[in-house]
Amino acid sequence: MNRVPHPGFELPRLTALLRHALPRFVEGVIAPVAVFYAAFALLGLNGALVAAVTWVYGGIIWRYVRGHGVPAMLMLAALGVTVRAVLAAYTGSPVVYFLQPTLGTLMVSVAFLASVPLGRPLAQKMATDMVPMPEAFLRHERVRQFFLRISLLWSMVFLANAVFSLYMLLNESIGTFLWVRTSVVALLGAGAAAVSVLGFRRCLRHVNGEPSAAQSMT
Known part of the structure; x- marks a missing residue:
């Protein structure tokens, strides 16, 4: 009997990810x-x-x-x-220097959002660039749904980043823009990253806890 591999995957330690x-x-x-x-x-x-x-x-x-x-x-x-x-x-004008990356952030938000209905979540592509994952694991329905939801989350985070940055850039001094915007963007990113990692760990527990196809046939 051919054995069907279990689509399990182990996430590296959080400390290793942070060091990276x-x-x-x-x-x-x-x-x-x-x-x-x-x-x-x-x-x-x-x-x-x-x-x-x-x-x-x-x-x-x-x-x-x-x-x-x-x-x-x-x-x-x-x-x-x-x-x-x-x-x-x-x-x-220093505004010109910071306007382009702000508009670029808006485009990134659109890219994350567009990847969802296309069924090719951008969050999955970015995650696999950092941590290689087996194809069997990525094809699992729970994993696929997780990356679709996380792509939506990051789309909203980048949209909030762009809107807030544009408001600060056009209404505040460059000094205020640099430090307040950087702090807010860092907090937004850290929050979204925490949600992503915790959600992925929860997804892993469910997927790795399922019996393999070979086990279920015995």
Whole structure:
């Protein structure tokens, strides 16, 4: 008799996930804000733009010197920062520098939302990029429904992020925008991430607790 594999999957420890994600969060979210604001306060807009571009390309050079691969997404991000900095310097408005990523966040929200009726939840794609999962596990109906619901959740989180960011950008000072917006976005992201991880653990308990097809036939 052919044995049908059980679609089980074990999630890595939360501490391991945090060790993987936290340095990237600090490098990609917290540090750029601190660098831009410090340079903005000391050197003005042009100095802040130079500092922001230097930070991004410095990270790329540091990876290259250490022999680490430079992801294509990081190179695209560097290109995006460069274009934003040039436009902001040309217009003399820091609003231009932050408007593009805010609109980009709105587009990400739309992408998460659109992936649900298409049956190809974006949350699943992002999760499997970070933690490879077996196909049998991903085909399980409970797992599929989980990723559809989480994609809806992240769509709403990115939408709230974009709306709040746009309001702050157009109505508050750059300093207030940077720190209040960053804090609120971090809280929203942390809350959604906690819901996602806890929900996934609950989903895992149900899926791993089911008997395999081979067991059910004995």
